[in-house]
Amino acid sequence: MSLLRVESVSKRFGGITANQDVSFEVGAGKIVGLIGPNGAGKTTMFNCIAGYAPPTTGEIWMNDIKVSGMSPEQCARAGIGRTFQVARTFTSMTALENVMVGAFLINKNVGDARQSAARLLSFVNLGQFRDKPAGSMTISEQRRLAVARALAVKPRLLLMDEVMAGLNPTEVRETVDVVLKIREEGISCLIVEHVLEGIMPIADAIVVLDYGKKIAEGSPEQVSRDPKVIAAYLGDE
Ligand SMILES: Nc1ncnc2c1ncn2[C@@H]1O[C@H](COP(=O)(O)OP(=O)(O)OP(=O)(O)O)[C@@H](O)[C@H]1O
Numbered sequence: 275m276s277l278l279r280v281e282s283v284s285k286r287f288g289g290i291t292a293n294q295d296v297s298f299e300v301g302a303g304k305i306v307g308l309i310g311p312n313g314a315g316k317t318t319m320f321n322c323i324a325g326y327a328p329p330t331t332g333e334i335w336m337n338d339i340k341v342s343g344m345s346p347e348q349c350a351r352a353g354i355g356r357t358f359q360v361a362r363t364f365t366s367m368t369a370l371e372n373v374m375v376g377a378f379l380i381n382k383n384v385g386d387a388r389q390s391a392a393r394l395l396s397f398v399n400l401g402q403f404r405d406k407p408a409g410s411m412t413i414s415e416q417r418r419l420a421v422a423r424a425l426a427v428k429p430r431l432l433l434m435d436e437v438m439a440g441l442n443p444t445e446v447r448e449t450v451d452v453v454l455k456i457r458e459e460g461i462s463c464l465i466v467e468h469v470l471e472g473i474m475p476i477a478d479a480i481v482v483l484d485y486g487k488k489i490a491e492g493s494p495e496q497v498s499r500d501p502k503v504i505a506a507y508l509g510d511e
Pocket residue numbers: 287290291292310311312313314315316317318319
């Protein structure tokens with residue numbers, strides 16, 4: 275059963291078509307990778323889904339709620355959480371306080387927010403940083419912190435924008451472990467990623483964009499054999 279449905283979405287910025295007639299679905303409890311060369315329109319698609327930039331045409335649905343045209347807050351209330359390409363960490367606040375910022379969006383009670391934030395820090399394997407300034411954490415840890423903050427809003431779908439970029443193989447593995455745990459919780463994940471060795475082994479499905487259009491969709495095995503996908507990536511070298 276699909277949780278998110280992207281239906282014929284196009285997004286234009288003046289003369290630039292960043293997304294063109296893109297359709298795909300994310301099933302409940304599934305991991306879907308959204309990949310493609312630089313400038314393919316992946317972040318634009320995230321912005322459309324999360325309410326940061328409405329589609330020019332087309333519709334986006336979360337179950338029976340039409341979210342296209344909604345504000346980011348309304349999309350969050352409909353169950354869409356996100357992380358950003360550049361982690362927006364509050365560096366002088368502690369790790370716990372950073373996650374509490376997310377928790378406060380749905381629960382104004384300080385005790386509840388603290389408890390939920392502490393649980394989520396452990397969930398992303400950052401329990402030891404609870405009372406440390408977020409600025410003292412590595413990039414990899416800050417990315418997982420951003421994931422915990424997004425989870426604090428209790429999404430049913432989590433959009434993750436390049437959480438593995440620039441990480442070493444150990445850090446990629448740690449991040450992959452967290453993504454798998456998120457799926458185990460029944461939360462769907464839509465992941466924009468250039469680190470294909472991180473996303474390919476764990477994705478239930480892959481959607482490939484190139485120049486704004488969907489050029490392939492299927493299992494990781496299917497898309498990695500697809501001549502159109504190979505050509506798009508080789509053309510990007
Ligand atoms: N606000 C904007 N105004 C004008 N053009 C934009 C805007 N946002 C994105 N674009 C253009 O839309 C196209 C798609 O950009 P987008 O950032 O979505 O690609 P991407 O696949 O996320 O790229 P990357 O992998 O490099 O992050 C690009 O040509 C980009 O310059």
